[in-house]
Amino acid sequence: MRHYLKVMKVRLLLIASFSFIGILSASFLNGSTYLSTANDDDKEEAPTEVRLAAAQKLLQTSSDISLIYVKGLVCPSCAIGVRKNLSKMDGVDKKRFRDGIDMNPETQLVTIALKKGAQVEVKEVLERVDDAGYNAIEKYKLHDDHLDAHRFKKDASVEVVHLKTDK
Numbered sequence: 001m002r003h004y005l006k007v008m009k010v011r012l013l014l015i016a017s018f019s020f021i022g023i024l025s026a027s028f029l030n031g032s033t034y035l036s037t038a039n040d041d042d043k044e045e046a047p048t049e050v051r052l053a054a055a056q057k058l059l060q061t062s063s064d065i066s067l068i069y070v071k072g073l074v075c076p077s078c079a080i081g082v083r084k085n086l087s088k089m090d091g092v093d094k095k096r097f098r099d100g101i102d103m104n105p106e107t108q109l110v111t112i113a114l115k116k117g118a119q120v121e122v123k124e125v126l127e128r129v130d131d132a133g134y135n136a137i138e139k140y141k142l143h144d145d146h147l148d149a150h151r152f153k154k155d156a157s158v159e160v161v162h163l164k165t166d167k
Contacts, residue, residue, distance in 0.1 A: 043074040046107045052163060054107040055140040056147045064093070066112040066120050067140045069149075070103075070129055073110065079103040081132035082110060089128065091118030123156035 046054075055067055070082060083101040086092070089112075092100035096113035103110050110129075112120060122139070129136040139150040139158070150158040 043105075045071070045074060051107045051109065052140075052147060054104070054109060056142070058109070058111060059140060059142045059147070062111070064114045064116060064118075066114060066125075068110045068112065068125060068129070069137045069140070070108055070110050071135045071137050073103060073108045073134060074105050076103075076105055078105065078134070082129060082134060085128035085132045086110065086112055086125070089120055089124055091115050091120060093118075122150075122152060122158060126152055126156055 045051075051069060055069075058065070058067055073079060073082065083099060083103060086101050087094060087099035091114055093113040093115045094100040097111065100113045101110065102113070112125075114120070125139075126136050136152055138152060138161075141148050141150060143162075147163045149161045149163055151161055152158060
């Protein structure tokens, strides 16, 4: 009887542990921990100024990256399909980040690590993000020490917008 109770206690602990893991997930992004509940439908996107400041900092401190704003990317589980699709592109340096892709649900920024001299095609980025169920809105670049947004159009062309950000 004692053995049976011990086995049942272990089973209940395992079930409780797996339930807790399913409800609460942790993702370690850029040195910080982001905790999310199983339902992130009520999470809002970062304010534009927060996203732009993060984009400028990333571009100033990183090299050989492509930085994309993906609308709706507000939780770590959102990132799975986006990462999977983008990591398959030619030129992605899979030795960096996680399969060459880093995603921050706090800012909705996706960082694509590129091999030396490589570039990503706008049309391919748009298609791969769309296949994952999200919209790639714009790509950020530094130009003369200020941030430019290359806003994606449906025909895969871009509109360059010079942004004013605080340094």
